[in-house]
Amino acid sequence: MRGTSADRDIGRSLWERAQAVIPGGVNSPVRSFRSVGGTPFFVERGEGAYLVDTEGHRYVDFVLSWGPLVLGHSHPAVIDALEAQLSRGTSYGAPTTAEVELAERLVRLVAGVEMVRLVNSGTEATMSALRVARAFTGRSRFLKFAGCYHGHADSFLVSAGSGVATLGLPNSPGVPHEVVRDTALLSFNDLDASRDLFARQGDEFAAIFVEPVMGNAGLILPEPGFLDGLREITERHGALLVFDEVMTGFRVDLGGAQGRYGVIPDLTVMGKVIGGGLPVGAFGGRKEIMECVAPAGPVYQAGTLSGNPLATAAGNAQLAWLEEYDPFERLEKYGSRLVNGLLDVLSASGIPACGRVVGSMWGIFFHPGPVQSLEDAENSDTSRFGLFHREMLKRGVFLAPSAFEASFLSIRHGERELELTLKAAREAAKIIQ
Numbered sequence: 001m002r003g004t005s006a007d008r009d010i011g012r013s014l015w016e017r018a019q020a021v022i023p024g025g026v027n028s029p030v031r032s033f034r035s036v037g038g039t040p041f042f043v044e045r046g047e048g049a050y051l052v053d054t055e056g057h058r059y060v061d062f063v064l065s066w067g068p069l070v071l072g073h074s075h076p077a078v079i080d081a082l083e084a085q086l087s088r089g090t091s092y093g094a095p096t097t098a099e100v101e102l103a104e105r106l107v108r109l110v111a112g113v114e115m116v117r118l119v120n121s122g123t124e125a126t127m128s129a130l131r132v133a134r135a136f137t138g139r140s141r142f143l144k145f146a147g148c149y150h151g152h153a154d155s156f157l158v159s160a161g162s163g164v165a166t167l168g169l170p171n172s173p174g175v176p177h178e179v180v181r182d183t184a185l186l187s188f189n190d191l192d193a194s195r196d197l198f199a200r201q202g203d204e205f206a207a208i209f210v211e212p213v214m215g216n217a218g219l220i221l222p223e224p225g226f227l228d229g230l231r232e233i234t235e236r237h238g239a240l241l242v243f244d245e246v247m248t249g250f251r252v253d254l255g256g257a258q259g260r261y262g263v264i265p266d267l268t269v270m271g272k273v274i275g276g277g278l279p280v281g282a283f284g285g286r287k288e289i290m291e292c293v294a295p296a297g298p299v300y301q302a303g304t305l306s307g308n309p310l311a312t313a314a315g316n317a318q319l320a321w322l323e324e325y326d327p328f329e330r331l332e333k334y335g336s337r338l339v340n341g342l343l344d345v346l347s348a349s350g351i352p353a354c355g356r357v358v359g360s361m362w363g364i365f366f367h368p369g370p371v372q373s374l375e376d377a378e379n380s381d382t383s384r385f386g387l388f389h390r391e392m393l394k395r396g397v398f399l400a401p402s403a404f405e406a407s408f409l410s411i412r413h414g415e416r417e418l419e420l421t422l423k424a425a426r427e428a429a430k431i432i433q
């Protein structure tokens, strides 16, 4: 513990000030640490694989702004690009070269994307993708899977993972029943249930929305055949397959989950990594579908700051780096060592746990495994996870503050961070035994 007591007072009083003027003290619910206990720290700066708080503590950061920072904090490539743009202005509301470059890059890298529209968040992108899917098919219903998070637009707030699951809200007040009436909900990895539903009512469905790797209920991988099965069902019934790759895009593979699993959706939603840590989202897909979007077509979608020059500069810089060095195989090997190390430590203390890695995403559950759906994840020992989270944080390791979140790696995580994390885990495991 490095902070002086005066520093600690600064942290405490910030938390009090925050709670007085911001609902729950935070600008996004999971940041509040409510599901793991304790109070959040306030960040002073980020450096590579580390966050430094206002009290001077350093944390190995496995949250990485909830996914975007695959190059770690303050990577020179991203910072230089931002500095070069800054002196030329922050927003124009008129087209720029950088927007075209980012769109070209997404089209080049993501197999299902022939044309793309940039927006400001993943929420905005999924909301717009749903509108386009409904307009293109002339149908209103869509299927989503329990635990998949597609942002917080009304229609998607049905069993929406992470923040919502953590807070135990099956749904949210303020979402009218009529709005979610057209949202069908089934279990992730239950292909038979999806087949049955579409066999009966498939011609009413505009789309199936899915996180191809579920990262908002902890990390849950698609079972072999699940994504192919969804592709086949949607094709047969004239519905669109929409991959929400806001988290998996440029996290599991340079070509997204669709590149990794070889299943190409009609529409793809992106965010997080493509903005390099600035607010960005995007939705793209087959040209004939995207040409429905205004002003090429009749489906309205707009944004004052969309394609913002700072966001596109950061996004282009980060994606250019990824394109040049393609670090995902190396990250996955590192992640396997990390997860296997953690599972060994936990099992040595007699704590049942399981875990997975895919690309630069990883996660463990306090559950003997396998975990293939939200229901399985909910049967994990979340109170023990909360204890573990607190003990790891005390020892300088910042895991996602919820049992229902994936963790992330950056290219700046190395041997030192691996050792530090496993050492912290050995001590924490003894305490939570």
Ligand SMILES: *Cc1c(COP(=O)(O)O)cnc(C)c1O
Pocket (backbone or CB within 6 Å): 120, 121, 122, 123, 124, 126, 149, 150, 151, 152, 211, 215, 216, 244, 245, 246, 247, 271, 272, 280, 281
């Ligand atoms: C984070 C996330 C979103 C929402 O993105 P925001 O930028 O937070 O609005 C949507 N879908 C998935 C899969 C996500 O992980």
